[in-house]
Amino acid sequence: MAARRGGPGGVGLLRKELSSLLREPMVIAMIVLPFIIYASMGPMMGGLVKQVSSATKLQGVRAAVLLCGARESPLAALLAEAAARSLNASLLRGCDPFAVLQRGYNVAVLVNATAPVPRLSVYVAGELSRLMRTLTLPEAVVARIQHGLAPRSHAGNVTASLYVVLAGKTWRLSDLNRLYGAATTLSYAVLFVVFPAASLGAAMLGAEREERTLEVLLSLPLPRSRIALAKMLAALVAALLAAGSAIAGLLYMAHSASTASSGGEVAAAGAAPVTDILRYYGPGGLAAYAAAVALEALFAVTAAMLIGLFASTIRGAQAAASVVSLPVLLPAMILLVGVPATTLFALVPYSAATLAALAPLTGPEPAALALAAQAAWTLAAAALLVRALESEVAVTGPETVKRLLSRLRGRRRA
Amino acid sequence: MAAPSPVLHVEGLVKVYPGGTRALDGLSFTVSEGEVYGLLGPNGAGKSTTFRIIATLLKPTSGRVVVDGVDVAASPLEARKRITYVPEEVGGYRRLTGMEYLRFVVSTYLRARGEPGRIGEALEEAVELTGLPREVLEERKMSDYSKGMKRRVQVAWALAVRPRLAILDEPTSGLDVEASYELRETIAEYARRHRVTVLLSSHNMLEVETLCTRVGFIRSGRLVAEGAPAEILEETGARNLEEAYMRLIAGSGRG
Missing domain, CATH: 3.40.50.300 (P-loop containing nucleotide triphosphate hydrolases)
Incomplete structure (x- = not known):
C-alpha cells in the first residue's frame, strides 16, 4: 500500500527532527532561558509597581507645608492652608525646607509669598534604595495639592518647582529624571558588550576543539597563561567591536529619526541620551564606566572560556556560556527599583558598570569598590582558566562532563 | 662505537x-x-x-x-620546546590559510627555542615537506583542505622545526x-x-x-x-x- 502524505514515514521524520533539535544544547537554552529571564524580572516589576503605587497614594509620607513671608500675601496663606489640608500635613512658618527635612519630614512644601505670585516648591527627601518612589513622589504631592484646591478638576492651576534631596545633593526633579535615564541607558549598554563577549569566549576554546586544533595548540612551547591571555584579549576586542557597531547603529537610527522630523522635539529626544551622558559624567566618570564595562566583558569572556573547556562543540559551549552572561541583566533590572543600600551589591560581579553609571547620584565610592571587586573577580576567573588549561581538563573536559552525566543517569535509573 | x-x-x-580506567600499567x-x-x-x-x-x-x-634530559612533568614548557606532536585526529584552523598556520607554528617553536633567525628557512622547508603547491598554501583556507592535505601540513611543520x-x-x-x-x-x-x-x-x-x-x-x-x-x-x-x-x-x- 502506498504511504499517504503525513503517514508513518512523515511522523518518523518529524520525530527524528524533533529528537535532534530538542537534544541540542543551544535549542534547550532557547526554550528555557526566556522563561528564566522574564520570571526573574517578576520581583523587580512587583517592587517597581509597589513603589509607584505607594508614592501615588502618599503612603508613609510625613509632610510639612512651610509658609515663607506670609504677611505680604494673604493669598499665599490660603494656599498654604489648603495644601496642608490636602496633604494632611503640618503647617509651619519658615523658609528653610532642608531644616524641615532634617527634622524627620520626608516632604516639605514651601509656599513662598515674597514673590509677586505665590510660588510652590516641593522638596522630597529621596531614597536611593527606593528610586522609583523618589522619582514619583514630587508629582504625586503636587497632584494631591491640585486635587485639594479643585477637587472636581484634575488639572489645577498650581505650578510648582520640584526638588529631590538625595545623598546630600539637591536635584531638580527634571534633572534627576534625565540622570536616571542616562544611568539606565549606560547600565543596559553593558549588555551589548557582555553578551557577545560570553558567546565569543565560549567559542574560543570550543572552536579549537571542534577544529581539532586544541591538542596541537596546547603542545606548543607557549605558556598556557599566554594562550589564555591572547584568547581573552581577542574575544574582548571582537566583543567591543560588536558593541560599538550596535551602539553606532542605534545612534544612526536616532539621528535618522531626528532628521526626518520637521520639529525639534524628536531631534532632541534622539540626542538626549548622548547629551545627558556628556552632561552628567565628566571624563573621569566616563573613564570609570569604560573600565567597568571592559572588566565585566573580560570576566564574561574568561568565565565562558572556562565553561567552553567542558563542551565538545561551539554551540554547546555557547549555550552553556549563557549561564555567565545572563546575570549581567540583574544589576540593570535592580536599578528599575533602586540602588540596594548594602555594600554587598558592589561586591557582586557585573555591578561595577551600573554603579559607575550611578556615580553622579551615589558618589564615587560605591563605583570604586565595585570596580575593585570586578577586577578581583576577573583576575580570579583568569587564574582559574590558566590553572584549568595547565591541567588535563583542557584535554579531557568533555569526557569528564560525559562521565558525570552518565553516572547521574545511572544513579537515576538505579 | x-x-x-x-x-x-x-x-x-x-x-x-x-x-x-587503567590506560597504562607500568609502560x-x-x-x-x-x-x-x-x-x-x-x-x-x-x-x-x-x-x-x-x-x-x-x-x-x-x-x-x-x-x-628534561622531565616532562617537572618542566613541561622546556619539554615542549623539544617535542612536536601531531594527534590522530587531524585538524586545521578553518579561517586560516595553510601558510598562515605554518607560519604561526614554526615561528612559535623557533622563537621559544631562541632561534628566530631560522624561521624563514624552516618555513620554506615546511612548505616543501607538505608537497602542496605554494598557491594552495597561500591562497586557500584550511577549511578547503582534504584530510590528506591537512595531515601533510601537520607532519610538515612537526618535522621542519627539527624537534x-x-x-x-x-x-x-x-x-x-x-x-x-x-x-x-x-x-x-x-x-x-x-x-x-x-x-x-x-x-x-x-x-x-x-x-x-x-x-x-x-x-x-x-x-x-x-x-x-x-x-x-x-x-x-x-x-x-x-x-x-x-x-x-x-x-x-x-x-
Whole structure:
C-alpha cells in the first residue's frame, strides 16, 4: 500500500527532527532561558509597581507645608492652608525646607509669598534604595495639592518647582529624571558588550576543539597563561567591536529619526541620551564606566572560556556560556527599583558598570569598590582558566562532563 | 662505537583516568636519537595516552618521562620546546590559510627555542615537506583542505622545526594508498637525512615495516615485545609484522 502524505514515514521524520533539535544544547537554552529571564524580572516589576503605587497614594509620607513671608500675601496663606489640608500635613512658618527635612519630614512644601505670585516648591527627601518612589513622589504631592484646591478638576492651576534631596545633593526633579535615564541607558549598554563577549569566549576554546586544533595548540612551547591571555584579549576586542557597531547603529537610527522630523522635539529626544551622558559624567566618570564595562566583558569572556573547556562543540559551549552572561541583566533590572543600600551589591560581579553609571547620584565610592571587586573577580576567573588549561581538563573536559552525566543517569535509573 | 644517547625515556608509566580506567600499567621503553620507533597495539591499548603524556597534555598517575634530559612533568614548557606532536585526529584552523598556520607554528617553536633567525628557512622547508603547491598554501583556507592535505601540513611543520622528538599518532590514518605512500616517504627521508627522532603509531603493518627502525607492542597499557622489525620476526617466527602482531597481541587476547 502506498504511504499517504503525513503517514508513518512523515511522523518518523518529524520525530527524528524533533529528537535532534530538542537534544541540542543551544535549542534547550532557547526554550528555557526566556522563561528564566522574564520570571526573574517578576520581583523587580512587583517592587517597581509597589513603589509607584505607594508614592501615588502618599503612603508613609510625613509632610510639612512651610509658609515663607506670609504677611505680604494673604493669598499665599490660603494656599498654604489648603495644601496642608490636602496633604494632611503640618503647617509651619519658615523658609528653610532642608531644616524641615532634617527634622524627620520626608516632604516639605514651601509656599513662598515674597514673590509677586505665590510660588510652590516641593522638596522630597529621596531614597536611593527606593528610586522609583523618589522619582514619583514630587508629582504625586503636587497632584494631591491640585486635587485639594479643585477637587472636581484634575488639572489645577498650581505650578510648582520640584526638588529631590538625595545623598546630600539637591536635584531638580527634571534633572534627576534625565540622570536616571542616562544611568539606565549606560547600565543596559553593558549588555551589548557582555553578551557577545560570553558567546565569543565560549567559542574560543570550543572552536579549537571542534577544529581539532586544541591538542596541537596546547603542545606548543607557549605558556598556557599566554594562550589564555591572547584568547581573552581577542574575544574582548571582537566583543567591543560588536558593541560599538550596535551602539553606532542605534545612534544612526536616532539621528535618522531626528532628521526626518520637521520639529525639534524628536531631534532632541534622539540626542538626549548622548547629551545627558556628556552632561552628567565628566571624563573621569566616563573613564570609570569604560573600565567597568571592559572588566565585566573580560570576566564574561574568561568565565565562558572556562565553561567552553567542558563542551565538545561551539554551540554547546555557547549555550552553556549563557549561564555567565545572563546575570549581567540583574544589576540593570535592580536599578528599575533602586540602588540596594548594602555594600554587598558592589561586591557582586557585573555591578561595577551600573554603579559607575550611578556615580553622579551615589558618589564615587560605591563605583570604586565595585570596580575593585570586578577586577578581583576577573583576575580570579583568569587564574582559574590558566590553572584549568595547565591541567588535563583542557584535554579531557568533555569526557569528564560525559562521565558525570552518565553516572547521574545511572544513579537515576538505579 | 658509543651507543646513541636516548632522546626519550619512558619509565614505569601508569595512567588511571578519573573514572577508574587503567590506560597504562607500568609502560617502559626508550627511543634513541635518530630512531623511528613504532608503538603498536589495538585501539584502547594506551598508545594515544602515552603520546599525550609525553606531549605534556596529560599527567601520569605515576612513572616518569624524560625527553632529551628534561622531565616532562617537572618542566613541561622546556619539554615542549623539544617535542612536536601531531594527534590522530587531524585538524586545521578553518579561517586560516595553510601558510598562515605554518607560519604561526614554526615561528612559535623557533622563537621559544631562541632561534628566530631560522624561521624563514624552516618555513620554506615546511612548505616543501607538505608537497602542496605554494598557491594552495597561500591562497586557500584550511577549511578547503582534504584530510590528506591537512595531515601533510601537520607532519610538515612537526618535522621542519627539527624537534628532538616528533610524535606522530597514526600519521597516515584515513589517507588513500597514494597519499599514505607519499607521506611515509617524506617522514622516512626527512628522519634519515636530519636524524630526527620519531615516535609513531600505526595500524598499517606494512607501513611500520618500511618506516620504523624499532617497534614496541603494547597491550593493556604494558609493553609485551620490543625490537627491530627483523628481530621481532625472528623471535615470533612470523613471516611479516602483521602475523607477528596477531601472535603477540590478538593471539594472546585483547585487554
